[in-house]
Amino acid sequence: MYELDFAIDMVEEQLVRGNLRWLANFSEIHKDYKVGDVTFPLYAYGSLQEKGFFLSKIFSTFVTPRYKVHLLIYTEQNFDPKLVRKLVLACKNRFEAEDWIFLGLIQKEAFQKATKDAIVNMADKNVGVVAYSLTSKEKVCSENVLGKGLAKQLKLTEASFEAFDLPNYLKSFTITFFVVILFLVFLTFSGLTNIVNPLSILIAIAISLVLGYQLYKSHYHVKLSIDGKGFQIWEGKNVRKWSWAEFSDVAIYVTPKRETCLRLYSKNGNVDLPLSRVGLSRKETYVIIKQLIGKFKAAQ
Template identity: 55%
Template sequence: MYELNFVTELVEERLATGKLRWLANFREIHRDYKIGEITVPIYATGGLEEKGFLLSRVFSAFVTPKYKIHFLFYTAPEINVKFLRKFVIACKNRFKGDDWIFIGLVQSKPLEKALKNAVENIADKRVGIAVYSLASKVEAFSKNVLGKALHKQLKLAEAKFEAFYLTDYLKSFAMPFVLGVLILVMITIFGGVIGAVQPVTLLVLAFLSLIIGHQIYKTQYHVTLTLDSKGFELREGKHVTKGKWSDYTDITIYITPGHETCLRLYSKGKTLDLPLSKIGISRKNAYNTIRQLIKRRS
């Protein structure tokens, strides 16, 4: 149950930050949306139209199909074929015409073979389905175009939060670039090479700095946080910290001197901070869920 809550938070964060924009430009997100007798934790609507610069909008207006896109995300301890059929029928009855329907399903238990086969054999071309098991890490998706696209973008075998942190990325880029400029200046001054510092060499240096800086960022600064009902794994660059909720006795919301929000975990004589600002997870929901896990296992 707790893992499913984490995954739901992850999907909402991806929708809100545009990480599923390759499926559609989602503009509205509903929580606990009713589809017939089924309550869907997340329902998002959008379209394929571009909202960027003028040329993008003009191209979108004349070329891009005007389909309305529906994304529904449902979680449960276990999902069977009967429920899947009921859910798909309810969605098709609600959303008529040429609308595209993406359905993401996550369950705690391993996938049954019957469910896997039912998902893979979905015949309707306007319905794409992807289903994931948190227990076995097995996934299945409909073999149509929408199903393949959803599977490629969703990737929900675990509740793994991560975020691109611009300040650290710029720092990673600046280090090799500044070092390269200094080397070019030294070559010009001490080596007598005229024209070592010029636009072409600076462009090449900037390109190389992007490549090197990306590697520095991934190995030194990039933060990912994986959560489940047993514990967590925090990766900060190459440094990995793993912990179990049962090892901790309390939790607070901690504000760093840099005004970033963390969840501070307390154990015997030690504390550990889980970053929230960097990974985009909801402060309230994460605090309440992890607090329940700690109290349950303490």
């Protein structure tokens, strides 16, 4: 079941990072949400109203429909048409008639033809259904606007994690600022008078903020991408890839800088997953990766 749990975590991560904002502005996320006699592992509530700039809010208030939007994710080893209809009816009975309902179904096995037909032929225009098979990697959606929209936005092939690393950005800013100041000093020794003044320092700071960010993104920013087969780590523009089959065990490791990592053990050398630098939960990530490594270890 860990593959299904991992898929739920991927959807939650997309919600938290705003990757589904083109569907709606989801403001609440619930786990193990009960709808009638059905418990959905993940539920998100939102609306079409803008939460951003003042003018956007005004436009949203007068133009955008005030629909409530519900996203529900359900996992199963293998869906059948009866279960699909049960989930849809449970949602329809719980929410108001004009609400938009996005239903994501994730199953481990390949689809049955009857299940695919039941999803594709969904008649209710206010219910969009997308089903994804972890085994076949096939995606099926209802042939309505909501179904196609959810299929386009919901990504279940991999989970990507990244966070803004302030210490490394400050390092990049400092390097850039030092170079700009050296350039100003060079101009001073070249004969330009009064080139170093409060205005030029402010300009140097502004330039360093922009160029420092570019330096940070190209050399220091860390991104971690995980799927069922392995993972990739970006550090700036450098990318490294590994497979779970390469590793035999995992442990929580704290670096001398007090950063939390997961240390993966391999005959070819250990690899540290930088949890702190990408904003990942230590406990949940450890459990998932322990299971992923165990799966490949048992298959060998």
